[in-house]
Amino acid sequence: MPFRIRPDRSFTAEFRKAVGGQLRDAIHTLEEMPDGKHEAIHDFRKNLKRVRSLYRLVAEEIPEIQEQENGRLREVAQSLSAMRDAAALIETAAHLKAKARNGEEKKALGRIIEALKARRDHMAEAEATIDQKLTKVPDHLKAAAAAVEDVHFNxxxxxxxxxxxxxxxxxxxxxxxxxxxxxxxxxxxxxxxxxxxxxxxxxxxxxxxxxxxxxxxxxxxxxxxxxxxxxxxxxxxxxxxxxxxxxxxxxxxxxxxxxxxxxxxxxxxxxxxxxxxxxxxxxxxxxxxxxxxxxxxxxxxx
Incomplete structure (x- = not known):
């Protein structure tokens, strides 16, 4: 659903639609995982950032709801951040390797990448609750989607x-x-x-x-x-x-x-x-x- 707010329509309805659309997209991504687990986590976190940004835009009008939803969505995003962050660190090291200033640096960064991959794989084995967390997140997002229906702008x-x-x-x-x-x-x-x-x-x-x-x-x-x-x-x-x-x-x-x-x-x-x-x-x-x-x-x- 387009992430838009049209001024010539009901502001309350437009805000609810924009926030609700992002939350529904996040739920769909986590439930279907079309591009795999790590990409699903990455995409759902982007949805939540947009929602939190919109709540900050109107925080003056609905401070209590904004604080409540910002806290809820921040906690949900952080609950799945460790594995995605581990993958991001590998991407960062790969970026450094691609821009290596000499051959020795490039070789060293190649070994660093392998060490980071080993760390990620170890985390995946140790993180036995990741799939369990993934199954619970959509319920939290559905609660967030329900909460936006209580938002009203006078x-x-x-x-x-x-x-x-x-x-x-x-x-x-x-x-x-x-x-x-x-x-x-x-x-x-x-x-x-x-x-x-x-x-x-x-x-x-x-x-x-x-x-x-x-x-x-x-x-x-x-x-x-x-x-x-x-x-x-x-x-x-x-x-x-x-x-x-x-x-x-x-x-x-x-x-x-x-x-x-x-x-x-x-x-x-x-x-x-x-x-x-x-x-x-x-x-x-x-x-x-x-x-x-x-x-x-x-x-x-x-």
């Missing part, structure tokens, strides 16, 4: 336009704050915060596409490129954390040295590229941009 189009504009402005302001923090200290947490706000921002461009399709599509694409850059940075951070937390998986000290050197090099390169892209994505003043969203909304309902 007032008319003018009020809804202001609500959406406020949520948009808040996200853009938080993104600008995260960019400043990244430039000041370049901490992993600041870049992770920027990634989450960029994901929200991208979701808003998808959901509110009917306001101005051409402009929303263009901004969606450039924001997606930022999310991808920040995602790779996050994966490098997670891989670095794994090395520190579970060094037993990497017995060859020389290989580990090559890995850490590659991580640092690509972190620095990636962070600079991400900040340049973020400045492009969030170049507009958040207040002025939110005002435009409100005007566009009003124009379609007047």
């Amino acid at each position: 007032g008319g189009p003018q009020r809804h336009a202001r609500l959406v504009a406020k949520g948009w402005r808040k996200t853009a302001l938080k993104a600008r704050e995260a960019i400043a923090q990244c430039r000041n200290g370049e901490s992993a947490e600041a870049f992770h915060t920027l990634r989450k706000r960029a994901q929200d921002y991208r979701a808003y461009h998808a959901a509110l596409r009917p306001l101005w399709p051409a402009a929303m599509d263009a901004k969606y694409e450039v924001t997606s490129s930022l999310v991808d850059l920040l995602g790779r940075i996050h994966d490098l951070d997670v891989l670095c954390e794994l090395v520190e937390a579970e060094p037993r998986h990497f017995s060859n000290a020389d290989d580990l040295a090559y890995l850490l050197d590659a991580i640092i090099f690509h972190q620095q390169e990636g962070r600079q590229a991400a900040l340049e892209r973020a400045e492009e994505v969030f170049a507009d003043d958040p207040r002025e941009e939110a005002d435009r969203i409100e005007l566009l909304w009003q124009a379609q309902v007047s």
